[in-house]
Amino acid sequence: MNRREFIYSVGMSGMSIPFLNAAPSAALAPGSKAKSVINIFLSGGLSQYDSFNVEVDKDVLGKSAILKSNVDGIRVSNYFPTLAKQMDKLLVINAMQTNQGAHPAGIYKMLTSYNPRSSVTHPELGAWINKALTREQDSLPNFVSIGNGRSGTAGFLSGQWAALPVRKPNAGIDFANRHKAVSAETLDQRLDILASLNKDFDKDHGTKDTQSYQDSYKGSLKFMNSKDIDAFELKKESEKIVKLYDGQEFSRSCLLAGRLVERGVRYVKVNLGGWDYHDALYDKFPQNASRLDKGLASLLEHLSQKGLLDSTLVVVSTEFGRKPLVNPNKGRDHHPDGFTCLMAGAGVKAGEIYGSTSKDGKKAEKDILDVTDFNATIAWRLGIDPNLEEKSPTGRPFKLANRGKARKTLFS
Secondary structure, three states: OOHHHHHHHHHHHOOOOOOOOOOOOOOEOOOOOOOEEEEEEOOOOOOHHHOOOOOOOHHHHOOOOEEEOOOOOOEEEOOOHHHHOOHHHEEEEEEEEOOOOOHHHHHHHHHHOOOOOOOOOOOOHHHHHHHHHOOOOOOOOOEEEEOOOOOOOOOOOOHHHOOEEEOOOOOOOOOOOOOOOOOHHHHHHHHHHHHHHHHHHHHHHOOHHHHHHHHHHHHHHHHHOOOOHHHHOHHHOOHHHHOOOOOOHHHHHHHHHHHHHHOOOOEEEEEOOOOOOOEOHHHHHHHHHHHHHHHHHHHHHHHHHOOOOOOEEEEEEOOOEEOOOOOOOEOOOEEOEEEEEEEEOOOEOOOEEEOEEOOOOOOEEEOOEEHHHHHHHHHHHOOEOOOOEEEOOOOOEEEOOOOOOOOHHHEO
């Protein structure tokens, strides 16, 4: 793929590239604690009773055993021995709630705060944050999605606010350098000709869509010339930090996420799928749990050593949880009422548990947190008003977090 194909693919896919004309938003609030967010998204539905909500009746736990953590009063399942030693960095949210019990709708709701509709595609939270916080001087995209899974749509927003997808964390960014056969002078001449042609075209035929494409093209060139593009090169990380991680792809994704927030990227989504265990749960779950256990623990230590945990909000989210009873196929079915998410960094009340389910595990009972409130809280911690409003192409107004309200009590 040459430079032209690279930029064409950027424009057609709606890749997130810094918006050259970005200006501060009136919706920003001063004094935000978090500068960046890393959202580890566990698609498929993490089983809360085999992970971080073990304060339920014994029969709800299935085959999971209980480990004490490094915090008095917080226990986890035996599948998370590494994180058990770092629970002083984590806030466990045990009474999450959603109104969606199927995977596509549940994922959509968790990432956008809206129920799916046939008439409109809503932006993911990362796209809202990208648009609100990107500045002209930014040289890297402010929304990056790492790994397989839903890549990060901008919905009805302009395509440049979508995520930059990075499928393989070890691969870096391909096709981002000027071809050696084209000199810098020749490239500048070609760009001048292109700018002239675009100017003439805009006089008679320009539209919002053509302008969006031009912005993506310009942003791609800026990205290609960025001094920070080496943030995507894991081999340039210090040996001390690299040694914190194992060689698994998810761990490498977490390492890349840490490097990106160090360079100022505002929102990084790290995808870890495969949690949909309707059968043979205790044969399949341990391997994926080990990936999360080691990767997340390494990321927390990485951010701590770099002095970044105070300014980075790390969240672990999933579309819903699993039912309290193990089914006849030795798995757990979908359960949208009373599941678990995690937060760390940026002043969260670490080393605590927020919310609870009933002892039989059937429902959220205390301090219930809707997924819209969860997203509103993330935006608020970044200094963005959760009521920030944008209009769809049909003129209909939508708010960033739908009707969600920031739960400020989650922070010190």
